[in-house]
Amino acid sequence: MHIANGIVDGxxxxxxxxxxxxxxxxxxxRAKLDLDDRLAPMAGLVAAFIxxxxxxxxxxxxxxxxxxxxxxxxxxxxGPYVGALxxxxxxxxxxxxxxxxxxxxxxxxxxxMALIGAAAAYLLVAGLLRVLPKNPAGLxxxxxxxxxxxxxxxxxxxxxxxxxxxxxxxxxxxxxATMAGVHxxxxxxxxxIAAITVVTVARVRPDLVYALRHFRKPVLAKAVxx
Amino acid sequence: xxxxxxxIAGLLVALLLAGVVSSFASGSPDGLDYAAREGCTFNAxxxxxxxxxxxxxxxxxxxxxxxxxDYAVAGVDNEFLATGLSGVAGVLITFAIxxxxxxxxxxxxxxxx
Numbered sequence: 001m002h003i004a005n006g007i008v009d010g011x012x013x014x015x016x017x018x019x020x021x022x023x024x025x026x027x028x029x030r031a032k033l034d035l036d037d038r039l040a041p042m043a044g045l046v047a048a049f050i051x052x053x054x055x056x057x058x059x060x061x062x063x064x065x066x067x068x069x070x071x072x073x074x075x076x077x078x079g080p081y082v083g084a085l086x087x088x089x090x091x092x093x094x095x096x097x098x099x100x101x102x103x104x105x106x107x108x109x110x111x112x113m114a115l116i117g118a119a120a121a122y123l124l125v126a127g128l129l130r131v132l133p134k135n136p137a138g139l140x141x142x143x144x145x146x147x148x149x150x151x152x153x154x155x156x157x158x159x160x161x162x163x164x165x166x167x168x169x170x171x172x173x174x175x176x177a178t179m180a181g182v183h184x185x186x187x188x189x190x191x192x193i194a195a196i197t198v199v200t201v202a203r204v205r206p207d208l209v210y211a212l213r214h215f216r217k218p219v220l221a222k223a224v225x226x
Numbered sequence: 227x228x229x230x231x232x233x234i235a236g237l238l239v240a241l242l243l244a245g246v247v248s249s250f251a252s253g254s255p256d257g258l259d260y261a262a263r264e265g266c267t268f269n270a271x272x273x274x275x276x277x278x279x280x281x282x283x284x285x286x287x288x289x290x291x292x293x294x295x296d297y298a299v300a301g302v303d304n305e306f307l308a309t310g311l312s313g314v315a316g317v318l319i320t321f322a323i324x325x326x327x328x329x330x331x332x333x334x335x336x337x338x339x
Binding site: 001002003004005006007028031032033035036037038039040041042043044045046047048049050051052053055056057058059060063064065066067082085086089090093094095096097098099100102103104155158162166167168169170175178179182183185186204205208 | 256
């Protein structure tokens with residue numbers, strides 16, 4: 001879901017560079033509270049893993065593919081603030097070294113995939129883990145549902161940006177419908193990848209799953225995966 | 227599994243995905259590109275031939291000539307090798323930058339496990 005140069009006009013792209021810088025600065029400030037000797041290397045691994053999985057475009061319709069954005073996966077493994085920074089790190093590396101996602105559009109892309117993606121995922125995951133059964137199936141279902149909703153919400157970030165600074169006169173409603181439709185399908189693919197990954201990590205090293213340590217009582221987390 | 231072993235295993239999985247599995251990824255436009263191309267017609271060289279779509283004003287990437295641009299490696303003609311090598315480079319660079327940044331940001335504790 002990387003926006004290329006020229007899709008959204010210069011002034012709106014510039015505004016979102018400011019939005020991205022402010023958002024990331026806030027995340028750095030809050031991430032310091034979460035980051036300790038245990039989380040820091042795990043967060044580096046999560047960023048590298050998201051980079052790898054973003055290369056794996058899967059077909060969702062004839063002629064349409066999608067790839068994981070990583071917001072839900074990152075939030076569940078390393079928390080919302082560190083998670084947003086993981087996705088932003090991937091986007092910056094992709095833009096500067098791989099010419100993926102316009103340099104002018106970097107603020108837009110960070111806003112959609114890192115900031116909106118992680119914020120939506122955080123709210124969804126924290127809410128879902130209050131109601132879903134406290135077992136690996138519940139953790140997997142949380143990853144799946146939060147991914148589908150999170151990806152669609154992130155794609156609506158683009159629609160808003162295009163409504164503000166689009167370079168054509170196309171109907172915003174039609175763009176929103178297309179974006180929501182294909183990103184629901186992409187979200188299902190993302191959700192399956194996120195669910196498999198989170199459940200696998202939870203079985204091997206439950207102490208490395210942020211969602212199990214912070215989004216509910218630790219006693220329950222132990223009971224779940226014992 | 228010890229934490230160090232977990233990190234190494236995780237990194238190996240990422241390297242395998244980016245280095246090998248990536249060559250089998252779909253080449254179709256992703257969801258946003260698909261939406262951006264809707265309304266235009268394209269010729270065999272993927273150039274816009276008519277219609278109105280978001281992609282018609284798309285500009286070149288400022289860093290399109292960089293050695294790893296478009297997930298390839300400048301000078302490597304074999305597509306499988308170029309994609310795989312760029313993936314491996316990307317995973318290692320992302321781990322180094324991300325891991326380094328998070329390591330610098332972490333709370334320093336005395337005698338923390």
